[in-house]
Amino acid sequence: MRLELMTSGGLRQRVLGFYLLTSGGRRGLWRARLLHRGHGVQKQEVEDCKDRRCLDHSCPGSQKYIAKYNPSAYSRTLGNVPLVAGCQTDEDLTLVTHTPHFLQKSNPYTVSSSRRLSNSKNTLLDLVFNQGDGGKRTAEPTNTNLEPPLDISIDPRAFQKCRQEYHTISYEQCLKEPPITTDDAFLLLEKVRVQKSTLKAADIAHILNELGHLSSDQQPSVQVDTRFFMLLRYSVENLQHFSHTQLIDILRAFVQLGIPHTHTILGLYEGELSCRAEEMTLQQLLLVADLWRCLGRRVPDYLVHLYKCVYLNLDQLGVPELVQLLYIIGESRQCPSILFPSLEQILLQHLNYLLPEEVGAVCLGLFKSQTSLSETVARKLADRAYEVVDKLSNFALVNILKFLRFNYIDHRGLLSAMGKEIPCRAPRMGVQGLMHVALTCSALHYRDDRILFAVAECLPPVLHLCRSKDAGKLLWAFGMLGFNATELPKLYPSLTHALRLREAEFQRFPEHLLTGLLGLAFVGLYPHDLLNLVLSQDFVTIATSLKDLDLKKDLFTMDQSVGLEVPNWTGPRISPSLGEEVRQQLWRSAQRDPCLKTEVLEAEQLLKELLGGESFVHKHMILAHTRSIDLEIRLDHTGLPVPLFPESKYNIGNLGKTSSDPYTWKTNHTGIVITEDLLTQLTNIKRNLEEPPNGKPLIYKPDRIQFRAEAEDDDRIFRGGVTLTSGLVNALTRSIVPSQSPQDSTSGVTQRIAVQVPTRNQFCYQSQQLLGLQLLKRRQLALIGYRVVDLPPWEWFPMLRRSRAEKLDYLRGKVLRHKD
16 A cells, blocks of 8 residues: 555545546546645645644644633533534534524614614614624634633533433434444454445444444544544545445534534535435434434535424424424524524424423524524523423523524513522523523523622632633623613623733723723723723724624724813824714714604704793704714703704704794794784783783783783693793893804803613613613713703603693703702
8 A cells, every 4th residue: 555545635636536537427427626725724624633623723833713612601511521523612613504594573671782873773883792703703712721620511402302202313422332342343443444435335334333432532542543544535436335324423423523624524414315315213313313404514405405304394393303403503503594484383382292402492593693583582592491391401591591682572571580590590500600590681681680790709710711702601691681880880890801811802802801891980980001002003994894793983982081071181092083984984974763753853853842942952962972962961050951053053944833923933032933923912911911810821822912920720831831930031021143053052051961762672671771871871971061861762762642731840850950
């Protein structure tokens, strides 16, 4: 045997030549293309376990972050069973390109899952939480030198032990046959050397299957043996002659032998199995898909065939087949848009038969594939989870919380049950599990001190295991829910320290540092060393160059908050051009949605009517970096409104009045325009306006000029009219003079008022507790001299259904009160 046959290049050339000569038709061409495509892969095709470890970030010379599947990041694995090769954690890694997401239902307690500005929720800092976390980029590495606490255990595939039916559709690692010895393995390989190409397909399958029974510590010595390379070569040459069962057994042996997912031979097996997909049963297809998952190999072409077969055999989907399929969909990050509506209906039919761990597996599959169920089915799934909540493992419980977070399901019973379950379970949860608990509460704006204090108490012992992602999102979650530093004195410093320990990760994942610092800013904490880093030119360049995330708005928020709340800051700031770009972008977004909301338009129009015209109310973003709009008004030292702009700034024609209308606004006038007819009627009807009969205010109605004493049941305001106060009468009867410039008119201003029209989305769930971003905004408005006037939704929304007079009276009490 020539030495070059031992090399991957020689193996490829021999096999390629063989198939170009002997294979015909569609299968032969496909295999030849796969071989040719594999020619560009690195030369060393067959790597032993030691070589595969060099893919990890910790190996010298490596430039990539590659995170192996490591459930111990949540908690400790069971025993010493090695992890499945090539698998990856949670939602961190995206194995394939995402299919388009289903539209999510709007919910008043929502946090968006992207960093784009939310058009429907104008108060949120939309960060990447549900993501498909990063989509196109690999996750940061875990520290493989550190192990989780010993009392924590987890089995991500525990649902496959719930029913016997899973034995035929999934790979069971724990059901290995008795291991063979190294001597037995070498005897089998010697048979390969002797028989060579005369080996039959059944013999090859048998030898590979037997080698799969080697113990993990003996496998490396076999995998580097020349005869093992020969065996792989002969298996490729006999691909067409294997039965379906033999192919599956060989694939299972590859899993047991730890064949790396990058091995070129796997591409040939994928092509063969894809060609045979229409001939295989649904159970066989699901088993093969699970084996590919265990190998950690992306097989999008094979999955297309699987989904097609499922679509044609929907009647064969029982509970185990459905759960296993959703597990495969989640792990592959693929959601077949044509198939899913049918799967949703089948899920609804089988919902009451799902066992606790199966509920968790279904939720995780939907979350990882970024698939949003219809609201009806999503709530029924949450109902089922609530029924079995006390029987769920910690892992399944966390998966259900991820599902609630992604679908914005505010299931009261389940959330209430979390208040009892989490304090008991938290000490046995890993750091990532605790992070997801806190993050779900934040995403749903659900503040339950029982849950969050339990999480906070359990974090310090495991913070050395935190990734930058975990520390950043924990800081965001607690800051977003408005926990003051005094409430949790140890939490914020320890999480900030955990961020510092992961500084090397920020070059690749800048969003995690921004997420954590924003959470700290919500509670008024600004660590100077991290601020110097996040606002440095190098970091800003990295953050703004990402294609899959928009971090400009977050940089802008941090920069402006530092400028307002950090006295004598001498560190770096973002460039004025970047700040102006983001400011304009935020304002354009606000004009498309928040500015057009009914509750905002109504408040704006009524305030203009109450105060005297367009120039007295300015709708804009006082603090653009807080991403919400304000209705700004100003009052002088007597409590009378002061115009913010010359009236000529506004387009008077938009008021709907003609130029001949005596009540049309004119430029250079303040308040109501005085005509001769109006002045005559005012002065002739009643001279002593300051003392109306019976002490009742007099009413001026534009469409019929008349005065009358207000009726007893009208309280203070005539429906549709304007109350003639002494201040208004003075304005009506004084001489008409050119209005002052805004600078002159505001020189005596004693109050600057920012009227807020918040939605319930700016408050914690079912409470009047403001969320972190709104707390930051009000704190900063006070710093620059504004008094905040809130029109809270529980007051203003019902008021929108009341009469105009009642709404004016409400606003008058809110805005035109004397300065405290």
